[in-house]
Amino acid sequence: MKLILNIAAYLFVSLDGLPELRAKTLDECNSRNLKGTILLTGEGINMFLASKPEELRGFVDWLRLDPHFNPLTTKESWSDEQPFKKMLFKLKNEIIRMNHPTLRPEEGRANFISPKKLQEWLDRGTDDLGRPVVMVDTRNAFEVEYGTFENALLFNIEKFTEFPAAISAHKDELVDKTLVSFCTGGIRCEKSGLYMREIGMQHSYQLEGGILKYFEEVGSPPYQGSCFVFDEREALEPSLDSIPAEHSIRKNPHYFH
Template structure:
């Protein structure tokens, strides 16, 4: 059975000085195409998660790329049998992802990026092309990391991204002589993290181009353990970019949704939130 919904995730750091003025046009175009999801418009760029039919998604991307600021925006796609969003929102925010540090100015350049293909080669070898050890650094929140992450990754157990600068500042000496690759779900947090790390004196810092989802798309799940948490009703995607399936509890027989599987009350083969509550 063909999946009727195309899900897209995209972002771009680019100066937007007319976010409030263009917001109505974004909302109107999405409503015209019956799309659902969320678009964030900020002074430092755009971030979007949308789902709709193939024709509607293609129509929106054509409309979006007609604006020269977004002409080269890179989009990651996945498919689903159901619409993963309940409504359509276009929000104005001060930052794409809140770090509470100076805004990124893309005109000043971005941090170096490593492609999934090159990263896999580095991880296969155990070092980068210069022979430096490769250290993977997860910039996501702790509950996301618990769903899945790269093997042997640095996980600082942060509760929110604005905690990252203070935590990583303590690691500069320990990471000297290594190549650090920051990563996240789709690229936003790891790009912002890598730029910040460069600004405070870290050397040899790369961002994973397109994040975990792009890694899955390009090279699969090697060197990655588990699934990737996503912020919609699918909850998590596996390395084949398919949603985490529902399960049946061995204890009570209830259907356990992907989100319920994240509960500490869920232990596969034993019990779930339904029989614990």
């Protein structure tokens, strides 16, 4: 029986008083012996945390007492051991950097599609109106090495700030397609989905909850391989178990502890 609960969560919401908010939230994390990473910005929060389930769920319940964070949802997985070495709590300018400050997901999200509805589309090959469906991988190249959706559009980018130029270069050839952008947990797609709409890609969606939610609700097909995660587990199988050690391809400079 796996004893350590892992959560991934994010929420775009306008925040102020960040130093004070960081201090009291970090105190709560430390009092519950949580480990992982929290990014706090004026546009919201992003978290990867692990601990005993009662402590971690208790922290999420505490955080939701603040009306700003009441809508927060989490994606859960389990591990035999603590996958983080320490508790990091950083103040940043953006949850995920894209260098397009006019895109503000807290003011309105892009269209999204649930994992099970996406499975229906992919099984059929078209959306409900008969348009071909193209999966758009917004992740960096080293993440894609671990796995991606079959026949996904890949850009071989090194950082997310390169995504706007990459997708714009394909705009004309995708005009009659339905696009579904995806990433690990959904956070990058909050901005990529808005950007695609901004440049005129009207038939575009984001995968709700990202690959991890798809694993949780659907499984693997037609996803091939595993999903890189930013902790000691390295990557998760569609079962949400860690990849076996013999399948490790940890060799990129972007991996961090």
